[in-house]
Structures are given as structure tokens and as C-alpha cells.
Amino acid sequence: MRSTLTGGALLALSLSMAQAAPALPGPNFPQFASPADVKAKCDAGLKGAKQRVVSLEQRKVDAGWLSAYDDLTVYLEDHQGPNDFILNVHPDKAIRDAAQACSLRWADFGSSLGQNEKVYRALQKVPKKDGIDAEFVRLASGQFEDSGVALPKAKRERAKQILDKLTELDQQFNRNIRDAGTRVAFTEAELKGVPESVWAKAKRDDQGRILLGVDYPSYVPVMRSAESGPARQRMWLAKTNEGGQANLDLLAQIVTLRGEYARLFGFDNYVDFNLRRRMAKDGATATRFLDAVTGAVNEREKAELQELRAAKAQHVGTPLEQTRVERWDATFYSERVKLQKFSVDQNAFRPYFPPQASLEFALRIIEKTMGVKYQRVDNKLWNDEAQTYVVSDATSDKPIAQMYVDLYPRDGKYNHAAVWPLRGSATRIGRTPAAALVVNFDRNGLTLDEVETLLHELGHAVHVNLSSTRYAGTAGTTVMLDFVEAPSQMLEDWVYDKQVLKLMQEVCPSCKPVPDAMVEQAKAAKQYGKGSQFGRQHLYASYDIALHQSSKPEPLPLWAKMEGATPLGHVQGTMFPAGFAHIAGGYGAGYYGYLWSLVVAMDLRTAFAADKLDAAVGKRYRDLVLGQGAQKPAPELVKDFLGRESNSQAFFEYLKK
Ligand SMILES: [Zn+2]
Numbered sequence: 001m002r003s004t005l006t007g008g009a010l011l012a013l014s015l016s017m018a019q020a021a022p023a024l025p026g027p028n029f030p031q032f033a034s035p036a037d038v039k040a041k042c043d044a045g046l047k048g049a050k051q052r053v054v055s056l057e058q059r060k061v062d063a064g065w066l067s068a069y070d071d072l073t074v075y076l077e078d079h080q081g082p083n084d085f086i087l088n089v090h091p092d093k094a095i096r097d098a099a100q101a102c103s104l105r106w107a108d109f110g111s112s113l114g115q116n117e118k119v120y121r122a123l124q125k126v127p128k129k130d131g132i133d134a135e136f137v138r139l140a141s142g143q144f145e146d147s148g149v150a151l152p153k154a155k156r157e158r159a160k161q162i163l164d165k166l167t168e169l170d171q172q173f174n175r176n177i178r179d180a181g182t183r184v185a186f187t188e189a190e191l192k193g194v195p196e197s198v199w200a201k202a203k204r205d206d207q208g209r210i211l212l213g214v215d216y217p218s219y220v221p222v223m224r225s226a227e228s229g230p231a232r233q234r235m236w237l238a239k240t241n242e243g244g245q246a247n248l249d250l251l252a253q254i255v256t257l258r259g260e261y262a263r264l265f266g267f268d269n270y271v272d273f274n275l276r277r278r279m280a281k282d283g284a285t286a287t288r289f290l291d292a293v294t295g296a297v298n299e300r301e302k303a304e305l306q307e308l309r310a311a312k313a314q315h316v317g318t319p320l321e322q323t324r325v326e327r328w329d330a331t332f333y334s335e336r337v338k339l340q341k342f343s344v345d346q347n348a349f350r351p352y353f354p355p356q357a358s359l360e361f362a363l364r365i366i367e368k369t370m371g372v373k374y375q376r377v378d379n380k381l382w383n384d385e386a387q388t389y390v391v392s393d394a395t396s397d398k399p400i401a402q403m404y405v406d407l408y409p410r411d412g413k414y415n416h417a418a419v420w421p422l423r424g425s426a427t428r429i430g431r432t433p434a435a436a437l438v439v440n441f442d443r444n445g446l447t448l449d450e451v452e453t454l455l456h457e458l459g460h461a462v463h464v465n466l467s468s469t470r471y472a473g474t475a476g477t478t479v480m481l482d483f484v485e486a487p488s489q490m491l492e493d494w495v496y497d498k499q500v501l502k503l504m505q506e507v508c509p510s511c512k513p514v515p516d517a518m519v520e521q522a523k524a525a526k527q528y529g530k531g532s533q534f535g536r537q538h539l540y541a542s543y544d545i546a547l548h549q550s551s552k553p554e555p556l557p558l559w560a561k562m563e564g565a566t567p568l569g570h571v572q573g574t575m576f577p578a579g580f581a582h583i584a585g586g587y588g589a590g591y592y593g594y595l596w597s598l599v600v601a602m603d604l605r606t607a608f609a610a611d612k613l614d615a616a617v618g619k620r621y622r623d624l625v626l627g628q629g630a631q632k633p634a635p636e637l638v639k640d641f642l643g644r645e646s647n648s649q650a651f652f653e654y655l656k657k
Contacts, residue, residue: 021377022390025399025432026423029381030082032090035098038083042102045079046109057118065126066133067428069119069140070471074426077472080106081422088414089406089438090382093179096412100171107167111160114147132631136471139478139630142277148264155264162261166254173250173584177243178412184238185209186222190231194221195347197444214239215409216416217442223331224346229316236328240571243578248555251577254584255553270548274589279482279596279634283545286592290545293595294538296655300531305567308333311340327571330532338525349514349522350445355407357508358446362458363389364503365494369618370466370626371395374403383410391465401425401433401465409440416440416581417453419460424475425467425629433476435464448522451495459488466622469629476629481590483634485597487626490604496523497612527657534595534655539566540580541592547577548589600638602650607642 032038052072059068083106087099113119123141128134144150148159185205191198198221203211212218214235222235255270262273271283280286305325311333313323325333338344353361363374371394379388381404391401404422409415423434437457441450460477463484467476477484494500498516505513543562547553555577564570577583582591604625607617624641638646 022375022392022399024377024379024388024390024402026402026434027078028379028388029404029422029434029436031380032082032086032095032099032382035094038086038095038098038102041079042083042098042105045083046105049075049079049109053113053116053119056122057116059122061122061126063127063129065122066128066136066471069123069126070136070426070428070473073424073471073473074429074431076106076110077423080110081420085420085422085436086382088178088420089386089436091410091412093412100175103171104164104168108164111147111163114144114163115149115156115160116144117149120144120149132470132474135631135633136474140473146277151264159261159264162257162264166257166261169250169254169257170585173243173247173254174581176247176250177579177581178415180242180244181411182214182238182242183211184214184235185211186231186234190228191222191226193225193227195225195444198222198442213409214242216440217409221347221442223328224335226332229326229329232328232332233326237574239579240327240574240576241578243575245575245578247578247584248575251555251580251584252553254588255547255550255555258548258588259551259553269551271545271589274548275482278480278590278593280592283549283589286545286596287542289596290538290542290592292652293534293655294542296652297531297534297538301535302531302567304334304529304531307337311336325568327568327574330568334529334532338528341528342521342525344518344521344525346447346449346522348518349448349451350442352504352512352514353446353448353451354508354511355441355443355446357504357511358441358451358454359405359407360507361504362451362454364507365455365491365500365613366458366462367394368503368613369615370462370622371615371619372400372466373397382406399432401435403434403461403465404436406436406438407441408443413440414438417457419457419464419477421460421464421475421477424464424472424478425469426472426475427468428470431472433464433467435461435476437461448495448519452492455491455494456488459491460484463487463626466626467629468627469631471631474630476626478630479637480630480634481587482593482596483600485594486600486604486634489594489598489601492601493605494612496526500612530655535566537595539563540582541595543577544583544587544589544591547583599648599651600634600646602654603642603646603648604638606650 052075056068056072059065083099083102087096087103090096090099123137123144126137128137147163148156151159187209191210198218199210199212205211212222219235219239223232226232258270262270265273267273269283275282275286280289308325308330309323310320312325312329313320315336335346367373373392373394374389375392377388377390381388383406385408386404386406389403389405390399391403392399417439420436420438422436423431425431425433439454439457446454464476469475496519498519501514501519504511539562543559546562547555547558550558556575559577560570563576587593608614621641625637628637635646
């Protein structure tokens with residue numbers, strides 16, 4: 001790993017290692033030695049959890065009950081959490097499989113607990129000493145009610161069956177993608193235009209063709225830069241069909257079961273059931289919002305496509321009226337237009353952003369604005385390349401949290417970018433939070449888009465790490481799902497700020513500063529691509545809602561119809577929903593939350609308009625938003641910080657700009 005670092009990054013690293021390394025404020029992430037070890041931990045963990053439920057049932061409902069209830073949350077985080085995490089990242093498939101089996105047992109435990117009437121009744125009469133207690137009780141009660149605790153017996157049993165089945169189906173859906181091992185063969189000539197670093201070391205088949213996976217570091221450069229249309233087409237088809245027919249069937253089952261689940265509670269569809277405890281409140285409100293978004297970007301999307309068409313006609317030498325932009329052309333020609341119009345080449349950013357230095361740069365931003373310090377420590381994790389950071393409060397020097405980072409792709413690893421909240425804060429017992437940040441970056445460096453992704457994910461990790469809530473049950477990212485992306489999205493456009501980018505040289509003195517002009521051009525190009533970007537997000541979000549509103553869900557026909565109605569159309573035989581893991585899992589009927597959160601994120605940014613590194617504003621943000629987790633409803637957090645109700649003005653101004 002170190003050989004890929006620049007000298008500067010190594011230097012910065014060794015300096016920070018030379019300082020007295022602080023001890024981890026919380027326990028280290030556990031090791032899983034073998035499938036048998038996974039099973040033994042699973043058995044012991046479940047046994048302990050069941051005993052704890054029994055003692056909670058028997059416990060007197062006094063002033064200490066709520067803490068005892070939160071102790072159970074803590075226990076689950078510490079025993080179920082690591083298992084559910086390693087099934088996504090452990091390098092050993094046998095261990096991932098064992099963890100998956102264990103995860104189903106935990107899901108069964110969880111759905112039983114969700115229907116535990118004794119615990120639920122105790123929760124209804126527990127003494128509450130203040131608003132924080134009251135909000136915790138309100139949220140926890142909602143979770144029990146959503147699990148079916150208040151349903152008549154027959155419906156309750158069916159609810160539990162459905163919940164358990166949904167966990168299993170979602171697991172299968174993800175496993176089909178993770179373990180697909182898809183490889184696409186290309187000749188060197190077909191990869192003309194793709195940086196050699198992407199394919200030079202790749203395996204070859206017996207005909208000498210280069211075999212590339214569909215992981216981001218391989219997929220994105222091919223879609224962006226391969227001159228050959230047929231090569232891009234093959235890559236795009238492989239990625240789009242990754243989950244296969246099996247996943248389409250799974251998705252249909254998942255959505256059907258969710259519909260049945262909502263009807264057990266007297267709702268017409270899963271969307272209204274799912275949104276009633278969110279900012280949007282119901283499907284009609286979410287749909288109205290999505291309509292407003294598409295209204296604002298529709299014409300722009302069409303105009304952008306016309307430019308792509310002209311670029312393709314020029315490139316392949318066909319008359320404009322006979323030129324059609326295909327799905328696998330869009331990224332390629334959009335890059336060309338950006339290059340012609342704004343002289344922007346995302347690949348040109350890689351030399352300025354080595355992965356390790358980029359991570360340290362992102363951490364430096366948080367250090368400057370939020371009054372914390374990150375120190376890397378030597379520590380054994382699930383993989384030798386995974387790193388551990390101790391987060392300390394800059395004023396008191398006290399270690400307050402830990403963060404794990406897993407930067408590079410490998411076979412069988414979760415292939416998107418995400419953060420797992422492994423431990424939630426609980427000030428009542430001095431419990432410090434822990435987060436795991438998982439991405440898949442190119443070892444040769446990051447594009448500016450990828451630096452943006454890194455900041456987005458770091459935003460989630462910071463939300464976990466700087467949480468300072470009384471109860472683990474309301475810590476950090478336990479906030480409403482249509483708010484949870486806001487702190488992450490807020491940070492995304494920090495990468496277009498010259499003053500922010502200067503921090504790169506603080507962490508990597510030998511890294512060449514990225515020229516201001518390149519950043520300005522990237523910023524202009526981003527404005528330009530808004531039509532297709534928001535058009536696509538709108539399609540994903542409205543598909544998710546429409547699918548979950550249909551009485552007989554048919555994922556592919558619905559997708560073909562909705563995608564077919566967009567300017568780029570649908571390609572017969574492709575099955576994007578088969579890889580749409582978001583909606584098979586926790587974002588089901590909630591994908592609109594990305595756009596909804598962005599409205600809040602852009603509103604939050606207005607407080608940093610004068611200076612993105614303003615430490616005073618950052619401190620208020622840390623205390624009033626991040627630190628509070630779900631102790632207060634999200635709209636109140638935003639109001640406390642901005643000093644007014646949140647509104648969508650900044651968002652719609654941005655769309656129209
Ligand atoms: Zn996110």
C-alpha cells in the first residue's frame with residue numbers, strides 16, 4: 001500500500017505517527033478468525049441478547065428503565081453490528097457467508113423484539129425527565145409500532161414473517177451483485193483512450209484480452225474515456241445487468257411483501273406507510289416535490305442531450321439527424337463536451353489527489369471547521385489496508401471517537417461508497433462513537449468527482465463521530481432518512497472552493513497544488529451537467545415511489561416504461577433495477593430522500609456562504625446539528641442552527657442557475 005503513496009503523504013503520515021499515538025477511546029473492532037468463530041460469536045451474542053430482553057421485561061419501570069432499555073441498544077450495536085458489517089467487507093468469502101447466516105438470526109431476534117409487548121408497554125409508562133427522554137420514547141415507540149406490536153395476533157405473526165423474509169431477500173439481492181464476479185474482455189485497441197493505469201495490470205484471458213471488472217475504478221474510466229462505442233456498450237451492459245433476472249424476481253417479491261406489510265397497518269401502499277414518520281410525511285408530498293424538480297431541469301436535460309448528439313456526430317462522422325446518443329454514449333460525450341467547452345478532464349485531477357493524501361485533506365477540512373483532530377494509529381482490522389483514526393476534541397485534547405477507513409477495491413467487497421455507524425454515542429455512560437468509511441478508489445489518485453464522494457462519505461462518518469447524545473438509540477445518523485444525507489451533501493461542494501483546496505498542501509507539501517483554473521472549469525462543467533444529473537436522480541426517485549405504489553409490482557416493465565419516457569430512452573434487454581440495491585434495502589420507497597436532503601443541505605450551506613472554513617459556524621453546526629443526533633426532530637435541528645425555518649429557496653435557485 002505504501003508504495004502507492006507519494007513521498008509527501010508518507011512524510012505527513014510518519015510525522016503524525018511520531019506523535020504519541022492516542023489510545024482508542026473505545027474497544028477495537030473485533031477479529032473474526034474463521035467461520036466457526038463467526039458462529040460462536042453469533043451464538044453467544046444472541047444468547048446474551050435474549051437474557052437481556054428477559055431482564056428488561058422483569059425490570060421495574062422506574063427512572064432507570066430508559067437507560068436499561070438503551071443498554072440493550074448498546075449491546076446489539078456491539079454484538080450484531082460487527083457481524084452485519086463484516087459480511088460486506090471481510091476478504092474471506094467463507095467468513096462473509098457465515099456472517100450472512102448469522103445476520104438472518106439477528107434479524108429474527110430483532111423482529112421478535114420489535115413485537116415485544118412487555119417492553120413496549122413499559123416504554124409507554126416510563127418516567128421522562130425532559131424533552132430528550134420524551135423524544136427517545138417517541139422514536140422507540142414508533143419503531144415498535146412499525147414492527148407490528150400493536151396489531152392483532154394473526155396480523156402480528158404475518159408482520160414478523162414478512163420482516164424476516166425481507167431481510168433474507170435483501171441479502172440475496174446484495175450477494176448476487178457482490179459475488180457476481182463479472183469480467184468483461186477487451187482488446188488493447190478497444191481500450192484506446194482509457195488511461196493505461198486502469199488496465200495495465202489487469203488479468204488477461206487465453207486470447208490475451210484484458211479482463212476488467214465492473215467495479216468503479218474500472219467501469220468509470222471505460223465509460224468516460226473508451227473511444228470505442230462497442231467497448232463502452234459491452235461494459236455498460238455488463239454493469240446494468242449485474243444482478244440479472246434473479247434480482248428482478250427478488251425485487252418483485254420484496255416490493256410485493258412491503259405492500260402486504262403496509263396493508264396490515266391499514267395503509268393503501270408502502271410509500272405512505274413508510275413516509276409518515278419522515279420529513280415528507282406522505283407519498284403525495286414527495287411526488288409534488290419530485291414534480292417540481294423535474295419541472296426545473298427538464299428543458300435543460302433536453303438541451304444537454306442535443307449538445308451530446310452534436311459531439312457524437314462530429315466524433316463518428318455521421319450527419320446530425322442520423323445520430324442517436326445511446327446510454328453508453330452519454331458519459332463519454334458528456335466528458336468530451338466538458339473538455340471542449342470547459343477544458344475539463346476529470347482524469348487530469350488524479351495526479352493532484354493521491355488517495356491517502358486526499359483522505360488526510362478531507363480530514364483536515366473537518367479539523368479546521370469542527371474543532372477536532374484526527375490521528376492515525378497502528379491497529380489490526382479486517383484487512384491490512386484498512387486504517388484506524390482516533391478523533392480528539394481540539395480544545396480538550398480528549399479522544400472522543402474512532403473511525404475506520406477502507407479505501408481500495410478488492411474481490412467480494414461492498415462495491416459502492418458507504419459509512420457504517422458501528423457504535424453510537426451515549427453520554428450517559430461515556431460511550432464514544434465509531435464509524436467505518438468504505439469506498440473503492442483508484443490507487444493512482446482521485447478525480448474531483450471522487451474527492452466529492454470522499455467528502456460525502458466523510459460527512460456521514462463525522463455525523464456518527466461528533467454525535468454527543470445521551471442515548472445510543474438517538475445517536476448521530478439515527479435521524480430521519482430524508483434528512484440523513486443532508487450533512488454529507490452539505491460538504492460536497494467544499495471541493496470547489498480554492499481556500500479549502502489549499503489545505504491539500506498542509507497535509508501533502510510535495511503534492512502539486514491543483515491549478516485554480518482547473519477547479520473553476522470543473523465548477524462550470526458541473527453546472528452544465530445539472531440537467532442530466534437531476535434528470536437521472538428524478539427518474540430513480542420517482543421509479544422507487546411508483547414501484548412501491550403499484551398493487552402488482554413488475555419491476556422491469558415499469559422501469560422500461562419510465563426510463564423509456566426520458567430523453568435517452570430505454571435499451572431493450574437491459575435491467576437496471578436488478579442492481580438497484582438501494583431500493584431492495586433500507587432506501588425502499590425512500591430514494592427521494594437524496595433529493596429531499598439536498599434541499600436541506602443547500603439551505604445549511606448558506607450559513608457557510610462567506611467562509612466554508614469558518615470555525616465559529618462549524619462549532620455551532622457541530623453542537624446544534626451533528627451533536628444532537630435524533631434527540632430533536634430534524635426540522636428543529638435545522639432551525640436551531642439557521643435561526644429560521646428551513647426552505648427550498650437555495651435549492652431551486654441552484655437548479656435554475
Ligand atoms: Zn450518503
